[in-house]
Amino acid sequence: MSMTFSDLVEEVRHRPVNEKAELEHLLKRDLIEARRTEMHENHLQAVAEAKNGMRIPTSDVNEFMKRLDGRD
Numbered sequence: 001m002s003m004t005f006s007d008l009v010e011e012v013r014h015r016p017v018n019e020k021a022e023l024e025h026l027l028k029r030d031l032i033e034a035r036r037t038e039m040h041e042n043h044l045q046a047v048a049e050a051k052n053g054m055r056i057p058t059s060d061v062n063e064f065m066k067r068l069d070g071r072d
Helices: 005-013 017-051 061-069
Strands: none
């Protein structure tokens, strides 16, 4: 039997403080790792697009804005 999100929240609310703190630690670590993975995937996609000529990187803000406006 699987729990609903509401059931899970209620279960956590009734846990001792030390368990809540451990859960907080685990969730923060998992969120950091998920964000790191997402950033890595975005980087790989950007590199692939740049190699295929779909995206040309620039550090010049004015050049970037021109490209957004389609004035490249």
